[in-house]
Amino acid sequence: MKGIRILALVLAAMMVIGLAPAALADDEPVKISVASYMFGPVDNEKDVITPLVEQMLLEKHGINVDIEVVYIEQANYADILNTRLNGGTAPDVFLAQSATMLNTYYDQGVIKTWSKEFFQENAPAVYEFITGGAAYGDLAGDVDAWWKAAMKGDEMIVLPSFKPDGSMPYKTLIYRGDWLDKLGVTEDQLPKTVDEFVALMGRFATEDPDNNGKDDTYGCSITAMKALFGAYGLGIGFSGSTSYWVNRDGVLVNSDVTPEAKEVIGILAKMYADKLIDPEFVAGKESVEGSYWAISHGMVTGLYGVSANASIDHYRLKEVLGDDGGRCAQEYWAVNGEGSTFVYGPWPAGPNGDYGWMVGTPVAVSESAVYNAAMSDEKLALIFKILDAFATDEELYMTAFAGIEGVHYEKNENGTIKRLMGNEDLNAVGVWGCRSLYGADRAFSKLGYDLAFYNDVTIANRLNWFKKDQYNSYIQDAVTVTLPSNDLFAELNTIRDEAWVAMIRGEKPLDEWDAYVQTWLDAGGQTLTDEANAWYAGN
Amino acid sequence: MVKTRFSLGKAIIYVLLTMLSATIVIAFWHLLNLSFSPSHIATKGGLLLYPKEATLDNYTRVIGNRYIWLGYKNTLIRTVVGTVLQLFFTAMGAYVLSKRFFPHRTFWTLFIVFTMFFSGGLIPTYLVVKKLGLLDTYASMILPGFISAYNLVIMRNYFQSLPEEIEESCLIDGAGRFRIFLQIILPLSKPILATVALWLVVGHWNSWFDVLIYIADDTKFTLQIVLRRIIITGSKEILDTSAAASAAEMESVVSSEGLKAACIYVTTLPILCAYPFVQKFFVKGIMIGSLKG
Known part of the structure; x- marks a missing residue:
């Protein structure tokens, strides 16, 4: 017994000596100022979390730091930070906020750069987590994209966030269940190609799916029309918004002026002529001014059978997601009756097998930490050690992320947490203050991801649903920054919308496509294309 | 009748x-x-x-918020100190410029008016404030905009409208320039002083951007910063789902509409109450100041 005690003492002593590097633990604490994403300042009188985090870092990891949480109002973050960067009073760790800001900081030399090896050496657990494709290897296919976003040339400049929900499509094809039943179309038989889609639209328009004996139905309106562009690999913002850029053999082209877009307009023109499309698709009943934007009134009220105006969260189905409801689903049930059904549809694929809707990427820098160029390499190494400590020490992470159990949060049965205070109050006691020290928005660890994505079955179900073939999507914007002449898009989008509407309605022949492209290029499209390619070349 | x-x-x-x-x-x-x-x-x-x-829940919560009271204190300090000092020094500057015998008067007036059209910009001003060691002090809320050229010109015009003869008789009686300014000119200029004071008070009460830029110490945040935060936080949490990405994170309470309204009342009521009392001077002061230039 005594022997065991002595052994334990020796082991404990060895751990203290081995784990706590003397240079870090004995000296004065290293001051680290960090400006995280916060809703309000840390109230020094109430702050219990920051001292606790410092204590844990010291006692468990031998890292002796004095963390100063700096509050910078989110609404004016860039302005305030720029002044402080210029005045030399910016915090050690701050947020990049957007890819554009990140590039600006990098170009101005105000953020620190470091090598991949340096990162691996000082934050080995995080390095492994990233290269392993995040939790459960879910993002294994996006690891290269993460490194691409993290680096400039041979150097790393940022730790991008890595979110499994980042590439979920913003919109989902929602079909009217009663119409499909009437036509005898089961979920498995929903259109998976453009031809099948057009055929079903034809049946919606001609086979009286609403059973009222009148010829008063159409296939779809503008939002579902836009899904056809995805079948040609394009992300189109037709009707107001800006389209994505596509990479054609190393040259960036805007989707609006691609030959594929012309092909889709041809298909849509034929559908219009055959009366498959709501004739008022331009100012029609997809979104009605004054009511909730995602509600497709035409689809809900039975004018057409499918729309892509809402996300899956607006139409939640219990059998798919684990819970039901959503703002649009409520409206749908209110109009069509309690038992009325709707069905999620796959994206129709085009001749090359492409399909989908515009999506983001799992890799984002908008909430990512960057490091002040004024700091020493030693300090950055220390910050990476802290990053690693958060990724490996669950107690430490839970304290910084959620606070003290029973006081600031409770554990739910499903493994998620319920916060017991409002965000501003949580910030006041120090919760989230260290956010930028443990990762972009959550720790780079299984626990961080479990809490955010996998423990909540409804979120996990959603992620799984979007892994299904043709329900997923991969149409991403080839340009990830805001181009200098971005404002030109306002006019270009008008030019595009007018030309396309005229061609679909048959008011202008499709042969005028080249003239439209020329007008588009002359009105600023060429400038933007040059800027996009210049940006691409410099990356 | x-x-x-x-x-x-x-x-x-x-x-x-x-x-x-x-x-x-x-x-x-x-x-x-x-x-x-x-x-x-x-x-x-x-x-x-x-x-x-x-x-009364909303008001109880607002009044229970430490930052509201700290904000009140800070706003009152900057408003009272700032207004008194700025008013006094603006009046002194305006008085000097209103005198026809002041050498190179036009040049100095133009020199000051010039700043109405061109400013140093945000970052140079920040650098000056920082070099002067004023970051995180009340002085950073008052000194950078200490003399407003606009107010100075309006006051100068008012002083010019006062009859020279009064001052001459005072000089004969043996009063110095400073005594004349303090005991004769200022009491005669109540309408313009009240008008400019009102502008300054409202300006100090409402200003937030300078605090945002110069002040990092949250115990020195003014009322408008606290109000802004409560209102922006309240709406941002609802709009910006990326801020609280998961459903679990979004369960937390947001500041309610009622709370925001209570906050707006608590922060704007004092200035609303003060307005009618100064208003009677307002029209008179601005009319004389602007028309008799």
Whole structure:
């Protein structure tokens, strides 16, 4: 017994000596100022979390730091930070906020750069987590994209966030269940190609799916029309918004002026002529001014059978997601009756097998930490050690992320947490203050991801649903920054919308496509294309 | 007996003015009702013309917020100190420039007016404030905009309108320039002083950007910063789902509409109350200051 005690003492002593590097633990604490994403300042009188985090870092990891949480109002973050960067009073760790800001900081030399090896050496657990494709290897296919976003040339400049929900499509094809039943179309038989889609639209328009004996139905309106562009690999913002850029053999082209877009307009023109499309698709009943934007009134009220105006969260189905409801689903049930059904549809694929809707990427820098160029390499190494400590020490992470159990949060049965205070109050006691020290928005660890994505079955179900073939999507914007002449898009989008509407309605022949492209290029499209390619070349 | 004649023009003016004031009064009235409403009524939206259920919860929460009181203290300090000092020094500058015998008067006036059109910009100003060691001090809220060229010109014009003879007789009686300024000119200039003081008070009370830029110490945040935060936080949490990406994170409470309304009342009421008392000077001061230039 005594022997065991002595052994334990020796082991404990060895751990203290081995784990706590003397240079870090004995000296004065290293001051680290960090400006995280916060809703309000840390109230020094109430702050219990920051001292606790410092204590844990010291006692468990031998890292002796004095963390100063700096509050910078989110609404004016860039302005305030720029002044402080210029005045030399910016915090050690701050947020990049957007890819554009990140590039600006990098170009101005105000953020620190470091090598991949340096990162691996000082934050080995995080390095492994990233290269392993995040939790459960879910993002294994996006690891290269993460490194691409993290680096400039041979150097790393940022730790991008890595979110499994980042590439979920913003919109989902929602079909009217009663119409499909009437036509005898089961979920498995929903259109998976453009031809099948057009055929079903034809049946919606001609086979009286609403059973009222009148010829008063159409296939779809503008939002579902836009899904056809995805079948040609394009992300189109037709009707107001800006389209994505596509990479054609190393040259960036805007989707609006691609030959594929012309092909889709041809298909849509034929559908219009055959009366498959709501004739008022331009100012029609997809979104009605004054009511909730995602509600497709035409689809809900039975004018057409499918729309892509809402996300899956607006139409939640219990059998798919684990819970039901959503703002649009409520409206749908209110109009069509309690038992009325709707069905999620796959994206129709085009001749090359492409399909989908515009999506983001799992890799984002908008909430990512960057490091002040004024700091020493030693300090950055220390910050990476802290990053690693958060990724490996669950107690430490839970304290910084959620606070003290029973006081600031409770554990739910499903493994998620319920916060017991409002965000501003949580910030006041120090919760989230260290956010930028443990990762972009959550720790780079299984626990961080479990809490955010996998423990909540409804979120996990959603992620799984979007892994299904043709329900997923991969149409991403080839340009990830805001181009200098971005404002030109306002006019270009008008030019595009007018030309396309005229061609679909048959008011202008499709042969005028080249003239439209020329007008588009002359009105600023060429400038933007040059800027996009210049940006691409410099990356 | 004086007959009041019905005039169509007058009627239209009254109707228009009533409608105009209604647009302002209704908003305030709605906000007042909102501030006394519990959250389940406040979040429903729509116009509230009377409180459907009354509660003091929102005010209790606002008053219980430490930052509101700190904000009040800081705002009062900057408003009182700032207004008094700025008013005094602006008046001194304006007085000097109003004297015709002041050498190179036009040059100095233009020199000051020039700053109305060109400023140093945000970052150079920040650098100056930093180099002077004023970051995180009350002085950083007062000194950078200490003398407003606009106020100075308005005051100068007012002083010019005062008869020279009064000063001459004072000089004969043996008064110095400074005594004349303090005991004769300032008391005669109450309307313009009240007008400029009102501008300064409102300016200090409402300003937030300088605090945002120069102040990092949250115990020195002014009322408007606290108010902004409560309002922005309240709406941002609802709009920006990326801030609280998962459903679990989004369960946390947001500041309710009622709370925001109570906050707006608590922070703007003092300035609203002060306004009518200064208003009588207001029209007089600005008219004389601007027309007799």
